[in-house]
């Protein structure tokens with residue numbers, strides 16, 4: 347029984363082998379017939395155009411220990427150039443000059459927001475010394491970062507003709523170093539602002555009302571507000587999110603090719619510069635309202651105190667809170683018998 | 686005046702790196718920087734090709750356009766050069782360059798990358814031709830001596846051609862028609878906005 351089975355198996359195997367051989371011969375025959383008289387070594391060669399169509403870049407292997415040099419060709423560099431030299435300049439110019447123009451028109455039309463009841467002469471503390479220090483630390487760094495950054499975007503168009511190549515390079519190198527070094531205190535400032543004021547910057551129902559009434563910017567309306575009104579909360583979030591985004595992308599630019607490659611670097615620059623010019627435009631508005639735009643506002647960050655009438659008109663809910671809190675502490679002090 | 690160009694015949698390049706070595710030696714290019722490199726595509730697979738690449742001296746060069754201090758200039762031979770005295774090492778030219786040509790003495794450090802360095806088509810820099818200062822900053826100025834770039838001269842298979850664009854295009858065309866194949870002038874479309882019809 348076992349013998350017969352083994353014989354059968356052998357026969358099957360032989361048959362299968364013969365079949366496979368026949369199959370191989372049939373497929374090999376036409377291939378041999380097609381063999382050209384001369385070899386075409388480029389039949390399977392990589393083609394530049396095809397590689398560029400697939401990925402818009404050509405990457406290979408290099409024998410030098412420089413990872414980023416294995417990109418043979420990245421035509422995207424030309425697109426980035428177009429972005430940097432044309433698109434970004436338009437966005438920047440429109441955002442910054444447009445905001446400035448709007449502010450001038452607004453100032454001429456509306457004038458300064460005056461204190462309706464005038465100054466009372468009585469002051470109330472609005473920002474502590476620590477708060478003011480953090481604000482001005484961040485603000486000075488921001489101004490230097492803005493000027494030195496815009497120098498990269500617009501400097502050679504605006505300043506180079508005035509200064510000449512050698513002086514402009516010296517200035518640009520200085521500007522670049524200040525941009526790089528002041529990024530650190532600026533980032534610390536943004537983090538401190540985030541922590542310090544997050545409590546009074548969560549949007550709430552008062553803000554809806556404030557926005558509905560246009561913040562009292564037009565006319566003589568004074569919608570109620572707490573420590574910060576909706577407009578100031580917006581500035582807060584622009585600083586926190588804009589500062590965060592410019593810091594992350596800025597550090598990517600500052601430590602190039604650590605974890606990013608060429609397209610990542612281009613993207614980091616694109617995000618950094620767009621965020622930066624919009625940030626600058628927003629801060630122009632902030633600077634306007636904090637200085638010539640509103641009577642009695644600057645001293646809040648200047649000396650740290652504001653006039654009680656100013657607080658009554660612009661931040662009545664905050665003033666109430668402050669007054670009840672001082673009353674409570676005074677009451678507590680009075681209730682505690684002297685020993 | 687000639688319009689200088691490079692052309693690497695990828696069907697001849699054998700990745701021997703003679704061009705790379707010649708360049709490093711001729712200009713005493715420091716450690717960590719390569720003005721020329723050989724990139725191998727599809728390494729170890731059928732259809733593998735190697736291309737020797739350096740600055741292509743582009744028409745309307747992107748590096749020159751984005752440089753925030755405008756330190757580039759183009760010579761009468763259409764060679765793209767720059768001034769190391771003016772460069773602030775911002776690294777922008779590398780982002781714009783389609784061929785990864787600009788090199789920096791300090792890699793990815795905080796602050797400055799140092800003065801950018803790249804292939805000069807063996808044409809030196811803004812200093813007086815053949816002066817010691819020029820050699821120290823930019824390497825040899827062979828063009829001023831009537832010689833063409835050393836990389837192409839040293840190429841073991843004459844894959845790399847350097848010289849007047851029309852002349853090297855003609856040489857390449859003749860090669861292609863004689864041997865019956867050619868994968869094209871790599872980078873020409875991107876650098877010069879033109880390809881070689883073969």
Ligand code: HEM
Nearest residue numbers: 491492495496498499522529592593596597599600619622
């Ligand atoms: C917070 C940390 C920041 C870091 C680490 C940083 C870093 C950088 C770096 C490395 C560059 C590339 C140019 C160069 O190397 O000189 C740059 C460009 C620039 N930065 Fe910043 N930056 C920061 C914040 C800001 C802020 C807050 C602003 C806006 C006020 C700003 C505005 C700009 C502008 C306008 C450019 C030029 C964009 C261009 O034209 O390419 N940066 N930044």
Ligand code: SF4
Nearest residue numbers: 740741742743748782
């Ligand atoms: S190859 Fe790069 S460095 Fe050379 S000219 Fe073109 S963009 Fe500039």
Ligand code: SF4
Nearest residue numbers: 752772773775776778
């Ligand atoms: S690294 Fe130098 S040459 Fe390159 S863009 Fe910056 S300043 Fe110009």
